[in-house]
Amino acid sequence: MNRAHLDKLFTVLLSGVLAGLVLAAAALPAALAFGLGFKGLMPYAGLPDSLRTPEPAQRSNLYANDGRTLITSFYVEDRVDVPVDGVAPVMRQAMVAAEDVRFYQHHGVDVRGVVRALTVNRREGETRQGASTLTMQYVRNALASDPRLTEEQRAKATEITAGRKIREMRYALALERELSKDEILGRYLNIAYFGAGAYGIAAASKRYFSTTPAKLTLAQAALLAGLVRSPDSDDPINGNADAALNRRAYVLDRMVETAQVTAADGTQAKAAKLGLRPSATPNDCAAVSAEHNDWGFFCDWFTQWWNAQPAFGKSPEERQRTLRRGGWSIVSSLDPDLQRKTTEQVLGIYAATNKRAAPTAVVQPGTGRVLAMAVNRNYSVTANPTGQKNYPNTVNQLIAGGGDIVGYQAGSTFKLFAMLAALEAGLPLDTEFDAPSRFVSDYPNGSGSANCGGHWCPPNANPYWMDGPRTMWSAFGRSVNTYFVWLTQQVGADRVVEMAERLGIVLRSPDDARLARQGARSWGPFTLGVADTTPLDLAGAYATVAAEGVWCRPTPVTSITDSSGRKFAAGNPDCRQALDTDVARAAADAARCPVGDQSMYRRCDGGTAEELERALRRPLGGKTGSSDENRTETLVAFTPQLAVATIAANPDDPQDAVGGGVQTRQIAAVGGLMAYALRDQPVRDFVPPSRKVASQRTSPRTTN
Secondary structure (H helix, E strand, O other), rough: HHHHHHHHHHHHHHHHHHHHHHHHHOOOHHHHHHHHHOOOOOHHOOHHHHHHHOOOOOEEEOOOOOOEEEEEOOOEEEEOOHHHOOOOHHHHHHHHHHHOOOOOOOOOOOHHHHHHHHHHHHEEEEEEEOOOOOHHHHHHHHHHOOOOOHHHHHHOOOOHHHHHHHHHHHHHHHHHHOOOHHHHHHHHHHHOOOOOOOHHHHHHHHHHHOOOHHOOHHHHHHHHHHHHHOOOOOOOOOHHHHHHHHHHHHHHHHHHOOOOOOOHHHHHHHOOOOOOOOOOOOHHHHOHHHHHHHHHHHHHHHHHHHOHHOOOOOOHHHHHHHHHHOOOOOEEOOOOOHHHHHHHHHHHOOOOOOOOOEEEEEEEOOOOOEEEEEEHHHHHHHOOOOOOOOOOOOOOOOOOOEEOOEEEOOOOHHHHHHHHHHOOOOOOOOOOOOEEEOOOOEOOOOOHHHHOOOEOOEEOOHHHOOOOOEEHHHHHOOOOHHHHHHHHHOOOOOHHHHHHHHHHOOOHHHHHHHHHHHHHHOOHHHOOOOOEEOOOHHHHHHHHHHHEEEEEOOEEEEEOOOOOOEHHHHHOOOOEEOOOHHHHHHHHHHOOOOOOOOOEEEEEEEOEEEHHHHOOOOOOOOEEEOOHHHHOHHHHEEEEOEEEEEEEOOOOOOOOOOOOOHHHHHHHHHHHHHHOOOOOOOOOOOOOOOHHHHHHOOOOOOOO
């Protein structure tokens, strides 16, 4: 007789037994007998998805770029599924002894257990003993925790009714016809709650003993198995340790009775001390370890990034649920060693207690991977002294922007976008203009000293050093305002704005966004960096020039793997050719001038941060920027392998001028950071631009 026939016979016999018990003892309602006896066998395909394709909530882990160093985890239930063969045999035996000693003898419903429960409960006059098998318990847990079900459906899985019991029995019988005993046991071990916030045997092993399921001892296994009955009250960390020890003794006795362990081993395990070695799993960015508190800002930006990915749901709320229930393994782009050095250098600009901040971002050209993010703040929700919104503690995203943080003015670093727009329009690097001390532009609405008869007329910061005949090389190197305002008029301010947005500058300020949409053609001051931006956006834009025109969306990840081991494309770089290659090479050539390097055509004749090249001693590009009255100071630097941007500002008071003196510390910090980051990397030079883009006016350069 095959198993199917045995199962059918067993079901009929079970129904008869239950019906007889109902009639004889009146202990179960008639619905139970009819529910099991007359509806026949439920096919496996008829089971709910919760049982056929279970999706219990699992913890997602965010790692540093080595794939091993944990940054933090995200979960609603601290659970990580493990295969049953990854669980120590003694743990499997202990669970069976604790919850269903006849697990390997019955077919999902234990007739003997039902008879015993009916007899005891009839005698006592109340429900004192249950008859749920381990398989039935799994059914109940799976239905009660499936996020795909409604709250009402999940509540029905634990309601105390005969209908629920019938349903559990029918589902259990169907499961056991399809799955092996070890498969069912494995599912149960992964879904059971063990107290202290630990769901599943992997989380429980770590929570109570800082070990893995495969390494559990007999005493540890018996303790964990004993917790499942009353996980909250018997939890030895937060609850009753004596109750936990009593349950451990009960489980060990059952294991001895069923010959799973010897009496001697059972006695020895009973005598063992509790032996707890608790370890908590961090949850969310605020739980990043105090030792690596500076990682919190990167973690925070990762959650922003995740919330914007359509691959993980239709809305930010759905994407967060996916993160916290999906069991993802996410290898981030964060380089812990480089992050440590970045934080160290940032604190050399300003201390954590300084009201002024130096948010800094490090980006890899050609991939967009963000290697480090640092600012002189504690990532913490701890309250600050009155009047100090963002120092010394904050969880606001000072580096990447978002929420209330729209960014900071980056001054002359935006001249890059005017230069790129001009090069793309066909103007050469050798475009010459006799830059005056003050240029009266065609743009309206100037204010203060920059207003000449209703026209915007910005001056040069240092006429003696900046005035006179200039090309893109020398004007970019010396940061000549009047040259770049003139250049903007030649190509159109709207093209400059478009170029910046094309290279990833996000205009988060509502006023800036409105001007970009409705008044870009008249927004001449944009070239001098009056729009708010962030170090991350700025580093990404300059990284595009370093990567010969390939813009990559800044990303915090290198790989994303789901709970089944499948990799997701959302973890791959998102790159496109945003600039003609020769245009990008030309801009990189001119960008060598501000930082003390020399262009391929030997046309650099001065820079605003010449000390940077002397500190690095390798091909380098970059730009400094100062906003009006030195309210902010900015430095961007790049090589073919790395791009760094830092901005000195007061996030709480934009009118508080940081002063030009901080630029010296910025140059030292960025130079030290880049020297450290590139110490073991080969020296790579920039590819020279063609003579045509260097010296000839052409049609628009948009060939690729």
